[in-house]
Amino acid sequence: MADLAPAGDYRSSYREDMTIFPTRNSRIALWLGILLVACAPLALGRYELGLLINIGFMGIAALGLNILVGFTGQISIGHAAFFGFGAFTSAWLHESWHIPVVLCIPLAGVATALVGLLFGTPAARLKGLYLAIATLAAQFILEDFFARAQWFTGGVAGRITEPFELFGWRADREESYLYVVLVAVIVMYAGAANLMRTRDGRALVAVRDHYLSAEMMGINLAYYRTLSFGIASFYAGIGGALYAHYLLFVSVEAFTILFSIQFLGMVIIGGLGSIMGSLMGAAFMVLLPELVQAAGDALAGGAIDRALHLGNSVSFLREMAIGAAIILFLIFEPDGLAHRWKQVKAYWKLYPYSH
Amino acid sequence: MDGSLLLQLTLNGLIVGALYGVVAMSFVLIYKASQVVNFAQGEFLLVGAWVCWWLLTEWQLPFWAGFLVTLAFMTLFGVILQVVVLRPLIGEPVISVIMATIGLGIFFQALMKWIFGVFAKPFPPIFPVERVNLLGLEIQSVYLLSLGISVLIMLGFAWFFTASKHGLAMRATAFDQQVAQSLGVSVPKVFAMSWAISAVVSAVAGVVVGVVNGVSSSLSFYGIKVFPAVILGGLDSVVGAVLGGLIVGVLENWAQYLDANWLNWGNMVGVAPFYALILILLIKPYGLFGTKNIERV
Numbered sequence: 332m333a334d335l336a337p338a339g340d341y342r343s344s345y346r347e348d349m350t351i352f353p354t355r356n357s358r359i360a361l362w363l364g365i366l367l368v369a370c371a372p373l374a375l376g377r378y379e380l381g382l383l384i385n386i387g388f389m390g391i392a393a394l395g396l397n398i399l400v401g402f403t404g405q406i407s408i409g410h411a412a413f414f415g416f417g418a419f420t421s422a423w424l425h426e427s428w429h430i431p432v433v434l435c436i437p438l439a440g441v442a443t444a445l446v447g448l449l450f451g452t453p454a455a456r457l458k459g460l461y462l463a464i465a466t467l468a469a470q471f472i473l474e475d476f477f478a479r480a481q482w483f484t485g486g487v488a489g490r491i492t493e494p495f496e497l498f499g500w501r502a503d504r505e506e507s508y509l510y511v512v513l514v515a516v517i518v519m520y521a522g523a524a525n526l527m528r529t530r531d532g533r534a535l536v537a538v539r540d541h542y543l544s545a546e547m548m549g550i551n552l553a554y555y556r557t558l559s560f561g562i563a564s565f566y567a568g569i570g571g572a573l574y575a576h577y578l579l580f581v582s583v584e585a586f587t588i589l590f591s592i593q594f595l596g597m598v599i600i601g602g603l604g605s606i607m608g609s610l611m612g613a614a615f616m617v618l619l620p621e622l623v624q625a626a627g628d629a630l631a632g633g634a635i636d637r638a639l640h641l642g643n644s645v646s647f648l649r650e651m652a653i654g655a656a657i658i659l660f661l662i663f664e665p666d667g668l669a670h671r672w673k674q675v676k677a678y679w680k681l682y683p684y685s686h
Numbered sequence: 687m688d689g690s691l692l693l694q695l696t697l698n699g700l701i702v703g704a705l706y707g708v709v710a711m712s713f714v715l716i717y718k719a720s721q722v723v724n725f726a727q728g729e730f731l732l733v734g735a736w737v738c739w740w741l742l743t744e745w746q747l748p749f750w751a752g753f754l755v756t757l758a759f760m761t762l763f764g765v766i767l768q769v770v771v772l773r774p775l776i777g778e779p780v781i782s783v784i785m786a787t788i789g790l791g792i793f794f795q796a797l798m799k800w801i802f803g804v805f806a807k808p809f810p811p812i813f814p815v816e817r818v819n820l821l822g823l824e825i826q827s828v829y830l831l832s833l834g835i836s837v838l839i840m841l842g843f844a845w846f847f848t849a850s851k852h853g854l855a856m857r858a859t860a861f862d863q864q865v866a867q868s869l870g871v872s873v874p875k876v877f878a879m880s881w882a883i884s885a886v887v888s889a890v891a892g893v894v895v896g897v898v899n900g901v902s903s904s905l906s907f908y909g910i911k912v913f914p915a916v917i918l919g920g921l922d923s924v925v926g927a928v929l930g931g932l933i934v935g936v937l938e939n940w941a942q943y944l945d946a947n948w949l950n951w952g953n954m955v956g957v958a959p960f961y962a963l964i965l966i967l968l969i970k971p972y973g974l975f976g977t978k979n980i981e982r983v
Contacts, residue, residue: 406781456971459780460723464913465967468960475957592788647800654793661786662774
């Protein structure tokens with residue numbers, strides 16, 4: 332395997348075409364990145380580590396949505412509801428059935444996948460706009476269910492969860508929980524990257540690119556559309572469960588439609604149909620409010636602050652920033668951050684002969 | 687079973703449903719003319735109502751003047767949105783367009799909260815509030831007024847699309863863009879006009895709701911109620927949208943009745959239309975009256 336990718340496509344076998352790491356450098360870069368995150372507790376404070384953890388579980392859920400939206404060409408405006416379902420399931424399983432948390436998290440993923448399949452049944456025949464509306468309905472129905480099912484969610488009071496524990500090792504602080512999330516991210520991202528190399532993964536992409544041709548080639552549209560919904564819900568459930576055992580409290584009011592839109596924003600901003608893009612999009616979406624907050628703090632006390640009442644409306648400014656980011660990316664960079672990153676790499680690789 | 691209560695609820699449903707119908711109609715207008723699914727329809731109501739409220743309270747304008755200025759502003763607002771945000775997205779996949787309108791929706795909702803705050807604010811009293819007795823049922827006069835305005839808007843739409851030149855151009859564009867273009871219809875103008883009309887009509891609905899219930903960010907929920915209505919009525923039928931709106935309004939109130947008397951689940955008012963929506967989509971994926979899209983390769 333070469334260290335640098337040649338300029339041009341010299342692949343001569345399917346095995347080379349399907350490889351995850353085209354060069355040795357890309358493999359090394361990935362391991363270095365993981366090592367860097369693993370060493371983060373040495374350098375960063377608890378708040379920054381909390382942001383990293385947020386990026387982790389949001390990134391897992393965003394990846395699920397990207398498999399649905401970016402790879403299969405379906406859409407879901409109810410992702411946060413599934414995320415919430417995973418969070419409640421994990422908390423409920425642990426409290427009512429005394430299943431250890433380490434098993435609760437994958438079980439929550441499976442349970443959420445089943446719920447996703449239930450709502451995905453209409454999705455098997457729907458696409459585009461009609462699917463968007465059906466998932467919007469799923470969002471409201473699930474939100475209503477959360478508010479009503481006291482035995483499951485704790486009702487208005489919410490549900491308190493226990494921290495992650497494995498063989499006596501309790502991950503109840505940011506420094507330790509970071510590793511739990513890191514392992515989950517690696518497993519889930521490796522899973523998705525490999526899924527896309529299988530027959531099923533290619534079938535999903537075929538459904539996205541031209542569903543009529545895909546059907547003519549013998550791909551069962553209803554099966555793969557529903558499957559994609561199930562996978563997306565599974566990822567949302569895992570992300571939600573990780574969220575629950577990080578915050579140690581799950582509120583029924585957390586999983587609003589705005590949260591769903593945030594997930595869609597992550598996928599759009601990161602890049603539709605890009606696995607690493609999902610993580611970039613999640614990072615962008617988690618850091619954007621921080622940026623707005625920082626900008627608000629920097630202007631605090633100044634004339635602009637007094638004129639616009641910045642101090643007590645930062646939460647609205649965050650929402651506006653999310654909306655604006657989605658629109659601006661759609662207009663100016665529809666392929667997302669992953670595409671921009673490729674262009675930056677190409678620029679340096681070809682420098683100074685980039686034309 | 688309480689007959690008169692049921693009748694009263696049905697009437698309430700029809701009044702609210704007529705407003706849903708108006709909003710659904712303006713949603714369908716945009717969809718028909720420019721193939722854009724507008725998830726920011728509710729924010730049109732919100733922006734219109736807040737602007738009108740602001741003109742009436744801060745500037746002390748008389749109602750008719752404030753109302754007219756609001757309509758002029760919304761015309762401009764609709765055109766600018768179409769030209770700045772939606773025009774660059776022509777030809778992009780439907781998911782991108784949906785996402786752009788969702789982004790617009792949360793942007794304007796947050797902007798309105800930022801400028802006007804999160805609490806509901808009442809309109810200055812414009813019309814006398816009194817109770818009218820209609821066939822033995824008590825109705826507030828403002829509700830009758832809102833019903834009247836809804837019917838008026840619907841008649842206006844009917845006239846616009848059957849008799850006026852611009853309405854015909856719009857229908858021609860909806861039917862076939864290329865043919866319309868070759869017959870001298872300016873398609874970009876039609877797109878901009880459809881957004882302007884839709885924004886204006888939604889703003890009227892927003893002002894009506896604001897006068898009745900006060901202005902708050904919950905107005906944008908009307909934009910979400912539009913979806914059950916258009917799925918019931920068919921996305922590409924203006925008449926269907928009105929029917930769908932009425933059905934959703936009545937359905938909500940009946941669900942509440944059922945809920946209060948027997949089920950005791952709570953909040954059925956908000957969720958019942960969405961259960962209906964899922965059921966309909968399970969049976970008929972293109973809605974109750976929608977035309978099935980036939981695709982050729």
